[in-house]
Amino acid sequence: MKRKPLTLAVGLVLLVIFGLMLFVYQVRLSQVAVVTLFGRVVHVKTDPGPGLRLPYPISQVFVLDQRIQNFQDNFEEIKLHDQNIVLVSLYLGYRISEPGVFFQNFLNGSISEAEDKLKDLVRSAKSEVVGRHDFSDFVSTERQQMKFAQIETEILGEVQKRLNDKHYGVEVKFLQIQKIGLPESVTKTVFDRMTAERQTYISKIQSEGELAATKIKSAADSTAAKMLYDADAQAFTIRGQGEAQMMKSLEVLQQNPDLATFNMQIAAMEQFLKKKTTLVLDLSTTPLQWLRMDQPAQTNK
Amino acid sequence: MNPQDPNVPLPNVPLPGDAPPVEDAGSQALAGALRSSFFIVQIVMVALVLVFVFSGVFTVEQQEQAIILRMGKPVQGGRLFGPGLWWAWPRPIDEVVKLRITSLTSAESSVGWYQTADERAKHAPEPPPMSKLNPANITYALSADTNIIHVLASAQYRITSPTIFHFNFTDASVFVTNALNNALLQTASEFPVDGILTSNRAEFRERVQQRARELIEAERLGITLAQVEVTCSAPIYLKPKFDEVVQALVKSENTLKQAETYATTNVATAQGEAATRVNVADAARKRKVDMMAAQANTFSNLLSQYERNPELFKRIKQMAVLENVYTNAEQKIMVPPNSHELRFNLSREPQEPVNNIPTQP
Numbered sequence: 291m292k293r294k295p296l297t298l299a300v301g302l303v304l305l306v307i308f309g310l311m312l313f314v315y316q317v318r319l320s321q322v323a324v325v326t327l328f329g330r331v332v333h334v335k336t337d338p339g340p341g342l343r344l345p346y347p348i349s350q351v352f353v354l355d356q357r358i359q360n361f362q363d364n365f366e367e368i369k370l371h372d373q374n375i376v377l378v379s380l381y382l383g384y385r386i387s388e389p390g391v392f393f394q395n396f397l398n399g400s401i402s403e404a405e406d407k408l409k410d411l412v413r414s415a416k417s418e419v420v421g422r423h424d425f426s427d428f429v430s431t432e433r434q435q436m437k438f439a440q441i442e443t444e445i446l447g448e449v450q451k452r453l454n455d456k457h458y459g460v461e462v463k464f465l466q467i468q469k470i471g472l473p474e475s476v477t478k479t480v481f482d483r484m485t486a487e488r489q490t491y492i493s494k495i496q497s498e499g500e501l502a503a504t505k506i507k508s509a510a511d512s513t514a515a516k517m518l519y520d521a522d523a524q525a526f527t528i529r530g531q532g533e534a535q536m537m538k539s540l541e542v543l544q545q546n547p548d549l550a551t552f553n554m555q556i557a558a559m560e561q562f563l564k565k566k567t568t569l570v571l572d573l574s575t576t577p578l579q580w581l582r583m584d585q586p587a588q589t590n591k
Numbered sequence: 592m593n594p595q596d597p598n599v600p601l602p603n604v605p606l607p608g609d610a611p612p613v614e615d616a617g618s619q620a621l622a623g624a625l626r627s628s629f630f631i632v633q634i635v636m637v638a639l640v641l642v643f644v645f646s647g648v649f650t651v652e653q654q655e656q657a658i659i660l661r662m663g664k665p666v667q668g669g670r671l672f673g674p675g676l677w678w679a680w681p682r683p684i685d686e687v688v689k690l691r692i693t694s695l696t697s698a699e700s701s702v703g704w705y706q707t708a709d710e711r712a713k714h715a716p717e718p719p720p721m722s723k724l725n726p727a728n729i730t731y732a733l734s735a736d737t738n739i740i741h742v743l744a745s746a747q748y749r750i751t752s753p754t755i756f757h758f759n760f761t762d763a764s765v766f767v768t769n770a771l772n773n774a775l776l777q778t779a780s781e782f783p784v785d786g787i788l789t790s791n792r793a794e795f796r797e798r799v800q801q802r803a804r805e806l807i808e809a810e811r812l813g814i815t816l817a818q819v820e821v822t823c824s825a826p827i828y829l830k831p832k833f834d835e836v837v838q839a840l841v842k843s844e845n846t847l848k849q850a851e852t853y854a855t856t857n858v859a860t861a862q863g864e865a866a867t868r869v870n871v872a873d874a875a876r877k878r879k880v881d882m883m884a885a886q887a888n889t890f891s892n893l894l895s896q897y898e899r900n901p902e903l904f905k906r907i908k909q910m911a912v913l914e915n916v917y918t919n920a921e922q923k924i925m926v927p928p929n930s931h932e933l934r935f936n937l938s939r940e941p942q943e944p945v946n947n948i949p950t951q952p
Binding site: 300316317318319320321337338339340355357358359360365377381383425428429430431433436438439463464466467468469470471472473474475477478480481484485487488489491492495496498499500502503504506507509510511513514515517518520521522524525526528529531532533535536539540542543545546548549550552553554556557559560563564565566567568569570571572573576577 | 636662663683722723724725730731734735737760761762766772773776780781784785806809826842843846849850853854855857858860861862864865866868869871875877879880883884886887891893897898901904908909913915916920921922923925926928933935
C-alpha cells in the first residue's frame with residue numbers, strides 16, 4: 291500500500307505522455323499545420339507552438355513548410371516577336387500563401403506535385419511574355435531600350451495572375467532570368483561575326499594608332515619649325531636694334547671721318563695680324579730701314 | 592475468498608513487499624526475486640529520468656548560434672544562444688536548432704562560365720575551342736552588342752540575421768547564387784564586349800555588385816554582401832583573335848609613345864636652337880654696339896691730338912701697331928738684300944683622292 295503513490299505517479303506520467311501524443315501536435319517556426327477531421331480540413335495553424343487535435347484516424351495533422359522555396363525553370367527555346375530565337379531559363383521563389391487551399395489542391399500538400407503544376411504554368415507564362423518582345427529588349431547598347439528587368443516583372447505578373455486564377459494557394463515572391471542563350475547554330479554565326487569584327491577592330495586600331503602618331507610628329511615638326519622661325523625673326527629684330535644703337539656712336543665719328551677710318555683700319559690690321567703671322571720683310575720696310583745705315587730712311591711700304 | 596483482500600495471498604503469487612502469513616521456501620525465494628527486480632526497475636527508471644534530463648544539455652560551437660524552439664515556438668522571443676554549454680528540455684518538448692555562422696561565406700555564380708563549379712574546383716583543363724556552343728553544356732552571357740562572353744562572379748557574404756537566413760528560405764544560399772547569375776546576365780547585356788573585357792571592366796564589376804546587392808536586399812535574406820569579384824573571358828574559340836586585338840592595342844600604344852617621345856625631343860631641340868639663335872643675335876648686337884661705343888669713345892679722346900698734327904698722329908699710331916705686329920709674329924723672314932727671287936714652301940693639307948671618277952684605261 292505504501293508504494294501505491296509512486297506507481298500511480300509513474301502511471302500518470304505515462305498517461306500524460308500518451309495523452310499528449312494523441313491530442314497535441316506542434317507547429318515549428320517556419321511551418322504551418324493543416325488539421326483534418328475525417329479527411330476534411332477543419333483548421334489551419336500558422337503560428338508556431340502547440341495545438342490540440344483529436345486522435346488518429348479521426349483527425350490528422352499535415353505539416354507544411356512555409357519557407358520560400360527555390361524553383362528553377364527549364365532552359366528552352368522561345369520564338370521572339372522579331373522571329374529570333376532565344377533560350378531562357380527562370381529562377382523563382384514561391385511560398386505557400388494559403389495552406390488550406392494548397393493542401394486541397396495537392397495530395398497531402400505535396401511540394402513535388404505543386405512544382406509539376408508550377409512548371410507548366412511558368413513555362414506558358416514565360417513563352418507568352420518573352421514572345422511579345424524583340425531581341426533588342428534583352429541586349430542593347432542603348433540602356434534606355436533595355437527591358438531586361440521589365441520582362442522579369444511582366445513574367446512575374448503573368449505567373450502570379452495564372453496562379454491566382456487557378457487558386458493553388460501559392461504565391462511567387464520573386465522571379466529572375468537565370469540563364470539566357472542562343473541556339474547552337476546561331477552561336478556559330480555569332481562567332482563568325484565576332485571574328486570579322488575583331489579583324490576590323492585590329493585594322494582600325496592599327497590605322498588609328500599610326501594616324502595619331504603621324505599627327506603628333508607633324509605637330510611637333512610644325513611647332514619646332516615655328517620656334518626656329520620665330521627665333522630667326524627675333525634675332526633679326528635684335529640685330530636691327532643693334533644697328534640702330536650703333537648709329538648713335540656713328541654720329542660721334544662723323545666729326546672726323548678721316549680719323550675714324552684710320553682708327554678702324556689700324557684696329558683691323560692689328561686684329562688681323564695678331565696670331566700665327568709670318569712676316570716677310572726686307573730692310574726697306576718701316577722701321578727696318580733704320581737697320582740700313584748706308585741709306586736714309588724711306589717711307590713705309 | 593476475496594482476491595482484492597491484501598491479507599489473502601494469491602496462490603503461488605505473493606505480492607512484493609507483502610509478507611505472506613504462511614511462507615514456504617519457494618514463495619520466499621520468489622518474493623525476494625521480485626523485490627530485487629522491482630528495485631532494479633526503480634534504479635533503471637531513475638537512471639532513465641536522469642538520462643532524459645541530461646540529454647537536454649547541448650554545446651554551441653564557436654562558428655554557431657542556436658535557437659531553442661519550445662513546442663515549435665522560439666523561446667525568449669527568438670533569443671540566439673552563443674558559443675558555450677546550454678540546457679534545453681529534451682525532445683519533443685524543446686528542439687535545438689543550430690545555425691552555422693561563419694565570418695564569411697563564399698558563393699559563386701553557376702551560369703556564364705565555360706566550366707562548372709566542380710570542374711573549376713578540380714582545376715580541370717579548359718574545354719577545347721569549339722566553333723559553336725551548345726547552351727545546354729556551356730553557358731555564357733550575351734553582351735549589349737550581341738556578342739558571346741564568359742563571365743563568372745564570386746561573392747563573400749556575412750550572415751547578419753541567422754533566424755531570417757535559416758527560417759525564411761529553404762536554402763538562401765541558392766538565392767545568393769542566382770542573384771549573382773542574374774546580376775551577371777543583366778549587366779552583361781548593357782555593356783559591349785570590349786567594355787566588359789577591357790575599357791569598362793571596373794564599371795562592369797561595380798554594376799554586377801550593385802545589382803546583386805539590390806536583389807539580396809530586396810528579398811531581405813539576412814545577409815550582407817561583403818565583396819564581389821568578377822572574372823571575364825572571351826570565348827575559347829575566339830581567344831586568339833581577342834589576343835591579337837590586345838597586341839594591336841599594345842603596338843598602337845607603343846607607336847603613340849614613340850611619336851610622343853619624338854615630338855618631345857624635337858620640340859625641346861628646337862627650343863634650344865631657337866634660344867641659341869636669339870642669344871647669338873643678342874650677343875652680336877651687344878658686341879657691335881659696345882665696339883662702336885668704344886671706338887667712339889677712343890675717337891673722342893684722340894680727336895684733339897689728331898687735329899693738331901694728323902700726319903704725326905697717324906705715324907705714331909702706325910708705329911705702335913707695327914711694334915705689336917712684329918713682336919707677335921710667329922715667323923719673320925728677312926729678304927736678303929739684292930735678291931731677285933724668293934721661294935716659299937707653303938705646307939698645305941693633302942687633297943683627298945677622288946675614287947668615283949673612273950680612270951681611263
